[in-house]
Amino acid sequence: MPKSKPTKIGEVIEASTGQFVAECYELHAPPPLGSLVKTSDGDVQIYGVVCNAATESIEPNRRPIARGRDEAAEENIYRQHPQLSRLLRTTFDTLVVGHCKGEATSPLHYLPPRPPRVHSFVYICEQDEVCRFTQSLDFLPLLLSARAGTVDEIVAACLRQASCAHDDQRAFLVRSGKELAILLGAELNRLNAILRRIRL
Amino acid sequence: MNEATPRGNRLGIVVGGSLTKGMEVKLDSATPIEEMAVGRYVVIEGQKSRFFGMITDVTLGATNPQLAITPPDVSDPFIAEVIAGTSTYGSIHVVPMLTISGDAVSLLEGPQPVKTVPAHFSVVREASEQDVKTVFGEEDEKHFYVGTPLDMETRVCLNIPEFVKRSNGVFGKSGTGKTFFTRLLLIGMVQKKAAANLIFDMHNEYGWEGTSEGGRSVKGLKQLFPSQIAVFALDEESARRRKVSTDCIVEIGYDEIEPEDIELLKDTLNLTQPAIEAVYQLARNFGEQRWLEGFFKLGGGEETKDLLDRLSIHESSYRNLRRGLERLRRLPFLVHQARENSVQRILEYLDRGMNVVLEFGRYTDVTAYVLVANILTRRIYEKYRERKEAAMGEKKAEPYPLVITIEEAHKFLNPEVAGQTIFGAIAREMRKYNVTLLVIDQRPSGIDDEVMSQLGTKVAYLLDNEKDIDSVLMGVSGKTELKTVLAKLEAKQQALIFGHALPMPVVVKTREYGSAESYKEFGFRDAAEFKKKAEKDLQELF
Numbered sequence: 001m002p003k004s005k006p007t008k009i010g011e012v013i014e015a016s017t018g019q020f021v022a023e024c025y026e027l028h029a030p031p032p033l034g035s036l037v038k039t040s041d042g043d044v045q046i047y048g049v050v051c052n053a054a055t056e057s058i059e060p061n062r063r064p065i066a067r068g069r070d071e072a073a074e075e076n077i078y079r080q081h082p083q084l085s086r087l088l089r090t091t092f093d094t095l096v097v098g099h100c101k102g103e104a105t106s107p108l109h110y111l112p113p114r115p116p117r118v119h120s121f122v123y124i125c126e127q128d129e130v131c132r133f134t135q136s137l138d139f140l141p142l143l144l145s146a147r148a149g150t151v152d153e154i155v156a157a158c159l160r161q162a163s164c165a166h167d168d169q170r171a172f173l174v175r176s177g178k179e180l181a182i183l184l185g186a187e188l189n190r191l192n193a194i195l196r197r198i199r200l
Numbered sequence: 201m202n203e204a205t206p207r208g209n210r211l212g213i214v215v216g217g218s219l220t221k222g223m224e225v226k227l228d229s230a231t232p233i234e235e236m237a238v239g240r241y242v243v244i245e246g247q248k249s250r251f252f253g254m255i256t257d258v259t260l261g262a263t264n265p266q267l268a269i270t271p272p273d274v275s276d277p278f279i280a281e282v283i284a285g286t287s288t289y290g291s292i293h294v295v296p297m298l299t300i301s302g303d304a305v306s307l308l309e310g311p312q313p314v315k316t317v318p319a320h321f322s323v324v325r326e327a328s329e330q331d332v333k334t335v336f337g338e339e340d341e342k343h344f345y346v347g348t349p350l351d352m353e354t355r356v357c358l359n360i361p362e363f364v365k366r367s368n369g370v371f372g373k374s375g376t377g378k379t380f381f382t383r384l385l386l387i388g389m390v391q392k393k394a395a396a397n398l399i400f401d402m403h404n405e406y407g408w409e410g411t412s413e414g415g416r417s418v419k420g421l422k423q424l425f426p427s428q429i430a431v432f433a434l435d436e437e438s439a440r441r442r443k444v445s446t447d448c449i450v451e452i453g454y455d456e457i458e459p460e461d462i463e464l465l466k467d468t469l470n471l472t473q474p475a476i477e478a479v480y481q482l483a484r485n486f487g488e489q490r491w492l493e494g495f496f497k498l499g500g501g502e503e504t505k506d507l508l509d510r511l512s513i514h515e516s517s518y519r520n521l522r523r524g525l526e527r528l529r530r531l532p533f534l535v536h537q538a539r540e541n542s543v544q545r546i547l548e549y550l551d552r553g554m555n556v557v558l559e560f561g562r563y564t565d566v567t568a569y570v571l572v573a574n575i576l577t578r579r580i581y582e583k584y585r586e587r588k589e590a591a592m593g594e595k596k597a598e599p600y601p602l603v604i605t606i607e608e609a610h611k612f613l614n615p616e617v618a619g620q621t622i623f624g625a626i627a628r629e630m631r632k633y634n635v636t637l638l639v640i641d642q643r644p645s646g647i648d649d650e651v652m653s654q655l656g657t658k659v660a661y662l663l664d665n666e667k668d669i670d671s672v673l674m675g676v677s678g679k680t681e682l683k684t685v686l687a688k689l690e691a692k693q694q695a696l697i698f699g700h701a702l703p704m705p706v707v708v709k710t711r712e713y714g715s716a717e718s719y720k721e722f723g724f725r726d727a728a729e730f731k732k733k734a735e736k737d738l739q740e741l742f
Contacts, residue, residue: 174278174281178286180282181286185263186264188272191287192273195282
C-alpha cells in the first residue's frame with residue numbers, strides 16, 4: 001500500500017503520560033471527537049484519541065467580546081477584525097491509548113514509557129493506520145478507565161470513527177460491541193448507552 | 201490424538217463441573233442453542249485424551265442478573281448480535297462417559313470408562329460419525345445394528361454375545377415400540393447365533409406374523425429364518441385360522457402342574473392364603489403329580505368331607521380353591537394326560553440351536569400365560585442345570601445359552617412372587633446355568649427391585665410415571681441426568697439403551713422394520729429372488 005503523507009495539524013503544548021493537549025495550527029479546525037492522532041517522543045510514536053477540543057483567548061484574562069451586532073454574516077467579523085485569528089486559539093485534549101516503537105513494529109495498546117515532548121508535532125492518522133491500530137481492541141480498557149466526564153461518548157465516537165477505516169464496518173462494530181459487553185459486564189446501563197450510540 | 205479423525209463442529213468450552221455431576225460447557229456465541237438436543241453426543245478434547253459424552257441439559261445464562269430485569273433492546277439486530285454470547289450465553293451440561301486415548305494400548309482396548317475430567321477450557325465439539333463408530337462398533341459377526349443416534353446416520357450396534365450373558369429388559373408405555381424392538385433383538389440373537397431363544401408369545405407377534413401400529417402386517421421370525429425357528433402353539437385352531445405352519449401343538453397334563461404353579465396364580469385365580477396351603481396339603485396327600493387329578497375327582501360326598509377334615513382344610517378354603525381350579529380346567533390345552541412331552545420336544549429343538557416361539561393363540565388371558573410359562577420354564581431350567589452341572593463335573597460341552605422371552609413380566613417378577621417363581625431365580629442367578637431372561641414390561645415399577653438390579657442391558661422407551669422411571673434407572677450412574685433424557689423421548693421409536701452390551705447409554709431411533717429392504721438386510725430373500733438365484737446357479741453350473 002503506498003504510504004500517504006500524514007497531515008500535520010498542530011503541536012503539543014502540554015503533556016503527561018496519560019494525556020496531552022495540542023494546539024491546532026488552524027483556528028476552529030480541531031480533529032473530530034474520537035479520532036486517532038499521533039505524536040512522538042523521539043522514535044516512539046504515541047497514539048491518542050481526541051477527547052475534547054476548545055477555542056479560547058490566548059490571554060486567559062482577556063475574554064473575547066461580542067462584535068457582530070451590525071454584521072450580516074459571521075465571516076464578516078473575522079474579515080473586519082483580522083487580529084482575532086491571532087488572539088484566539090483552538091486546542092484539543094487527547095487520551096493516550098498506545099504507542100509504537102519505530103515505524104515497522106505493530107502498535108502496542110498500552111501507555112508509552114515517557115510522555116511526548118512539548119512542541120512535538122501532532123498528525124491526524126490516515127485510514128490505513130487507524131485500521132492497523134484498531135485491529136486489536138485492547139485499547140478500550142484505557143479509554144473506559146479515563147477520568148474524563150464524557151468517557152462513554154468518547155468511546156462511542158472513537159469506535160464510530162474507527163469503523164469507517166474497516167472494510168466490513170458492521171463486523172468491526174459487532175466485535176467492538178462484544179468486547180465492550182465483556183468489559184462492562186457489571187455496568188449494563190453504560191453498555192446499553194454506548195451500544196445505542198454505535199449501531200449503524 | 202489422531203489427527204486423521206474428521207472433527208465435528210466446535211460448540212464451546214468447558215467452564216466447570218465434576219466427574220459425578222458432569223461438565224458445564226459454555227457455548228460459543230456462534231453456536232445456535234436451539235440445535236443442542238438432550239441426548240446428543242459431544243466430544244471434549246482434553247490434553248491427553250478425548251472424552252466422549254452426552255448432553256443431558258441445556259441452560260441459558262447471563263453474566264448480569266440485571267439483564268433479566270431490564271432486557272436490552274434486542275429488536276435491534278446489532279444489539280442482539282452483540283449481546284448473544286457475551287452478556288447472555290447458552291450452556292450445556294455434558295456427562296462424560298468414555299475416554300478415547302490416542303496411545304497404542306487404548307487403541308487396542310477401545311474406549312474406557314471415564315475416571316477423570318477434562319481441564320478447564322477444553323474445546324467441546326459435536327461427535328463426528330467416526331467418533332460414534334469408534335464407540336459403538338460396526339456391524340460384524342458379534343455386533344448387531346439396532347438403530348441410529350439422534351440426528352446422525354451412524355449405526356449403534358449391540359454386542360449380542362455380551363447381551364445374552366445376562367438377563368435384559370425392554371420397558372416402555374404401551375404403543376411405544378417394545379414389541380418391535382424385541383423382535384429386532386430376537387432377530388439379532390438368531391442372526392448372530394449367540395443363543396437359542398424360547399419366546400412366550402402372548403399376542404402372537406413374533407412367530408409367523410406381527411402387526412404394526414398402522415395395522416400393516418410385518419413378517420415374524422419364522423418367515424425370515426424358516427430353518428432356525430420352530431413355532432409351537434397352544435391353540436391349534438387359532439394357528440390354523442391364521443395359516444401359521446406350526447411345528448408342534450403343546451398340551452399340558454394335570455400331572456405336570458405343581459403346587460408352586462398354583463401359588464403363582466394366587467392373584468389371577470383370586471385364591472386365599474389358606475386355599476394355597478390346602479394345595480400343599482393335597483399334594484402331600486395325593487402326591488406331587490397326581491394331586492390335581494385327585495382334586496378334580498373329589499365329589500361332594502362324605503368321603504371328601506373326611507379327607508378335608510383329615511387334612512384340616514376349611515370348607516370355605518376348599519370352595520375358594522375349587523372355584524379357582526375350575527377355571528384352569530376350562531383351559532383346553534390342559535389335559536389329563538399329555539399326548540407327548542412338550543418340554544422334551546422344546547428341549548430337542550433348543551439343543552439343535554433352534555429357536556422356539558410358543559404362540560398362545562386365543563388364550564391371551566394372564567392365567568394361561570403365567571401357568572404355561574412357569575411350568576415349561578421350570579422344567580427347562582432344571583434340565584439346563586443338570587447339564588451344566590454335568591458339564592462342570594465331567595468337562596462335557598456346556599449347554600447352548602438359552603434366552604427366555606417373557607411379556608407382562610411383572611406378573612412373574614413382582615416382589616411378592618419373585619422369590620418363588622423360576623423367573624425370579626433365573627434373573628437372580630443369571631448366567632451360571634447359561635439361561636437368561638428377556639423381560640418385556642410396561643410397568644417396570646411392578647418388578648422386584650432385586651431382579652431389576654440384576655438386568656444387564658435395559659432398553660427404555662418413553663415412560664412418564666415417576667416410579668417406573670426410577671425403577672428402570674435404579675443403580676445407574678448419572679441417574680438424574682438420564683432421567684431428563686428418558687422423560688424427553690419421543691412417543692415412538694426412540695429408546696434409551698444402557699447397560700452391559702453397550703459401552704455407554706445411548707438414545708437411538710430404532711432401526712426400521714417392516715419394509716422389503718429391512719428384511720433384505722436381515723438376510724431374508726423372498727421366493728422370486730431365490731428362483732432367480734437358483735437359475736443363475738444353474739447357468740453357472742452348466
